[in-house]
Amino acid sequence: MAQVSVVGPDEGESIQLGRTTMRILEDGSHTDHRLGMGEITLAPHTDGPPQHRHARHDEGFYVVSGTARFTVGERVYDAPAGTLVMVPPGAPHTFANPTDAVTVLLNTFTPDLYVNYFRDLRDMIAGGQPLTPEATIQAMSRYATEPSTDFA
Numbered sequence: 221m222a223q224v225s226v227v228g229p230d231e232g233e234s235i236q237l238g239r240t241t242m243r244i245l246e247d248g249s250h251t252d253h254r255l256g257m258g259e260i261t262l263a264p265h266t267d268g269p270p271q272h273r274h275a276r277h278d279e280g281f282y283v284v285s286g287t288a289r290f291t292v293g294e295r296v297y298d299a300p301a302g303t304l305v306m307v308p309p310g311a312p313h314t315f316a317n318p319t320d321a322v323t324v325l326l327n328t329f330t331p332d333l334y335v336n337y338f339r340d341l342r343d344m345i346a347g348g349q350p351l352t353p354e355a356t357i358q359a360m361s362r363y364a365t366e367p368s369t370d371f372a
Contacts, residue, residue, distance in 0.1 A: 225250040232259070235342045238351050239263035248332025256332030260325040262288070262317035270353045271314040271371050274307070275364040278330045281305040281315065286323030289316045293371050312368035337363045 225246065233244040239262070246257040260281075262268070271291060281288065283303045290297045290305050293312050299305060307313045317323040329335060340359045341351065349355055357367050 223250065235338050237338070237341050237345070239266045240268075242327075242338045244335060244338065246332075247335045251332065253332045254330065256329040256335040258327045258335070258338070259284075260327050262286075262315075262323045262325070264317060264320050264322060266317045268315040269356050269360070271312050271368040272357075272360055272365050273312050273368050274309050274334065275366070276309060276331075277333045277364070278309065278328075279307040279313075279334070280326075280328035280330075281307075282326040284324040284326055286317065286321050287319050288323050288325055289318050290314070291316075291371075293368070312371050334363050334365070337365070 227245050233247070235242045235244065241261040243259040243261070244256075245259060246255060248254070248256045281290070281299075281304070283299050283301050283305075285301050287298055287300045288303075290299055291314050292307075297305070298318075315325070337359055340362065341356065344355060344359065345351055360366065
């Protein structure tokens with residue numbers, strides 16, 4: 221019989237990335253790597269990664285609480301709680317929390333390719349390397365992701 225995965229509210233792998241926390245809820249090990257899922261908590265007035273494009277996976281964001289700002293190319297969307305943003309491969313995007321309140325996002329990766337990016341950032345910080353845009357882009361490059369320099 222197939223095993224069901226249940227991750228409680230205080231469980232999962234928590235990764236602190238500056239003012240952002242990524243809690244990995246599904247790393248692909250229970251989905252035959254078809255799906256990865258995490259919960260992103262953004263402190264008030266927190267920028268996300270440089271605008272970028274994924275070549276090999278879809279990415280989804282569901283705004284659980286607060287308001288997130290998504291930049292897609294030159295368009296900006298302020299997304300309140302209850303909003304779903306789906307990003308197909310090749311679409312330039314980034315996100316941030318420009319508000320005075322904490323924002324929580326449910327984040328999906330299909331397939332799970334990108335989950336290890338967050339672990340790489342954690343290990344980089346633990347090794348003493350600062351979380352800079354350049355270091356972030358270097359980590360992204362290992363996961364079929366590149367910066368959207370045409371919208372930088």
